Amino acid sequence: MEINVLGISGSPHRHxxxxxxxxxxxxxxxxxxxxxxxxxxxxxxYSPCRGCNACHKDGVCIVNDDAIxxxxxxxxxxxxxxxxxxxxxxxxxxxKGFIDRQQYLWAxxxxxxxxxxxxxxxxxxxGIFISTAGLGWENVFDGAFPVITALFNTTGFEYYDNVxxxxxxxxxGIKNHPTALKEAYDKGLKVVGILEKLKAS
Amino acid sequence: xxxxxxxxxxxxxxxGNSETLLDWVLASMSGDPEVVVEKVPLxxxxINPCRGCNACEKLNRCVQRDGMDIYHDKIIEADCIILSSPIYCMxxxxxxxxxxxxAQVFRSRKYVLKLPIVSPERKGKRLGIFLATAGQNWxxxxxxxxxxVKCFFHVIDIKDSDISYLMINGVDEKGxxxxxxxxxxxxxxxxxxxxxxxxxxxxx
Numbered sequence: 251m252e253i254n255v256l257g258i259s260g261s262p263h264r265h266x267x268x269x270x271x272x273x274x275x276x277x278x279x280x281x282x283x284x285x286x287x288x289x290x291x292x293x294x295x296y297s298p299c300r301g302c303n304a305c306h307k308d309g310v311c312i313v314n315d316d317a318i319x320x321x322x323x324x325x326x327x328x329x330x331x332x333x334x335x336x337x338x339x340x341x342x343x344x345x346k347g348f349i350d351r352q353q354y355l356w357a358x359x360x361x362x363x364x365x366x367x368x369x370x371x372x373x374x375x376x377g378i379f380i381s382t383a384g385l386g387w388e389n390v391f392d393g394a395f396p397v398i399t400a401l402f403n404t405t406g407f408e409y410y411d412n413v414x415x416x417x418x419x420x421x422x423g424i425k426n427h428p429t430a431l432k433e434a435y436d437k438g439l440k441v442v443g444i445l446e447k448l449k450a451s
Numbered sequence: 452x453x454x455x456x457x458x459x460x461x462x463x464x465x466x467g468n469s470e471t472l473l474d475w476v477l478a479s480m481s482g483d484p485e486v487v488v489e490k491v492p493l494x495x496x497x498i499n500p501c502r503g504c505n506a507c508e509k510l511n512r513c514v515q516r517d518g519m520d521i522y523h524d525k526i527i528e529a530d531c532i533i534l535s536s537p538i539y540c541m542x543x544x545x546x547x548x549x550x551x552x553x554a555q556v557f558r559s560r561k562y563v564l565k566l567p568i569v570s571p572e573r574k575g576k577r578l579g580i581f582l583a584t585a586g587q588n589w590x591x592x593x594x595x596x597x598x599x600v601k602c603f604f605h606v607i608d609i610k611d612s613d614i615s616y617l618m619i620n621g622v623d624e625k626g627x628x629x630x631x632x633x634x635x636x637x638x639x640x641x642x643x644x645x646x647x648x649x650x651x652x653x654x655x
Contacts, residue, residue: 263503298545301464301537303624335503337552340542340600343500347545389598396541396595404540 253284253442256327258320260291260334260345266425267382267415270395272333274431275380275413276309278438283446289320291344296320298347305354307361309362317351324405328445329376332398332436336383336416340393349397352404359404367406374448377407378439379414380434382424386417453487454649456480457522457529460492461536461547468584468628472619475635476582479642480531485655486646489525496522500545501552508560519553526557526607527569530649531578534600536566538585543596549603551599557574557606567606576652578645579609581616582638586623593618617641 257276259269269290276286296317304312311318324330334341341349358365367375379398383390391414402409415430424430458477460470473490481488497518506514513519526532536547543551560566569577581600583591597616604614617637622628629635649655 259505262500266503275498298463299539301462301467301539301544337501337503338548338602340548340551340595342503343545343549344550346540346548347500347543350539350545352540393542393566393595394600396591400540400542 251446253279253328253449254326255286255329255331255442256277256323257286257288257331258291258333259288260332260342260348262292262342263335264290266335267418268333268380270424271382271413271415271425271434272331272380274434275331275378275438278435279442282439282442284442286326287323289323291348294320295352296348297410299350299353303415305357306361307402309354309358309364311351311354313419319350319439321350321352321355321405328374329378329441330380330402330405330407330447331380332401333380334394336381336385336390336394339390341397349401352401356404371406372408374445375407376410376445377402378410378437378441379412381412381414382418383416384419386420388416390416410441411437454531454646454653454655455529456486456488456533457525458488458533459535459547460490461534461544461550461552463494463544463546464537464625465492465494467537468619468627469535469537469582471628472582472584472617472634472638473533473643475638476580476617476642479639480646484645486601491522493550498522498550498553500549501555503504503611507556508563511556511560511591513553513556521542522550523556530576530653531580531645532604532607532609533580533582534603535582536596538583538587538592538596541592541595543599548599551603554603554606562607568606574608575610575613576649577609577613578649579604579614580641581614581618583618584622584628585618585620588621589622592611592620615641615645
């Protein structure tokens, strides 16, 4: 059974620390036999959520752009790796703008009740948050976790794991980090095996 | 010199709950003849997200030419800076997050270039306010927004202890805040107390 992994990079900065970490995770996935796709948010055309709540009536977003296409891809994936650097103690505005667009799915789940993920479905769909931060503070990712949790909850993914590395400014980049790149690769390798077993059972 | 209040209305929805909360605070402040208020709806402010290029660490300015050219100067000139935002998906909306991330130029100025943000005589005489509304009723619904807000105020030389918060949960549909038992009174009191504190600090 083929496992599909979707990696989304929310960094405005191409091939920086966060995208490099995502790349290593996806390489691990590939080495495990998964099909991968990487999407760079900044190359897409989408606008942030307008907060109009029109989707509360029919579960459809009135803005039809690349964000909707990407949400369809997310719903068709077995594993979602969502990557963002930490800017000012949170995820980037680009990724936040995209995540806020999930409101139409939230409306389907909680208002219209036309979308439902069983516990079994959630167990078979793994979400991983990949992030780097310049600051060395231990709490530097705390503002990101609840938002990522909201994304995984709404799209039917179990919040399976994180690959996070702080203190990038001191290390001088992810390449000098002692463990993060290997951790990303290993976790990428492992999650595909777990998903394959779950799919076969 | 009038007291300058610069208020960013962060919601993409005009005249919704977080903007109404802001309007109540501003109405209470502008009752004072010495106060000049400017409200900026971020959805019309043309402020792009930060590109993460770090050029401001060398240039002391942003490489992007957009609305931030104007608001950079206004942020420095203001005595009180107010940011309002709805909570979307457990965090601040993306439009105010873009403004907050663009404050990177101040962070570079302060910590990399070691240059002042405001003149020495104005230090400790600026106050910040964060206003937020959330549809969910959870008590922790604002938790993820606050660290970013603190950073924003910190890099523009407003200390943690000089930030006031008014955050109202359980208001979702447009107009819901009108029916909140205390929001309006709290907003009115907050506006008055912040202006009183500013007058004290500015020795007006």
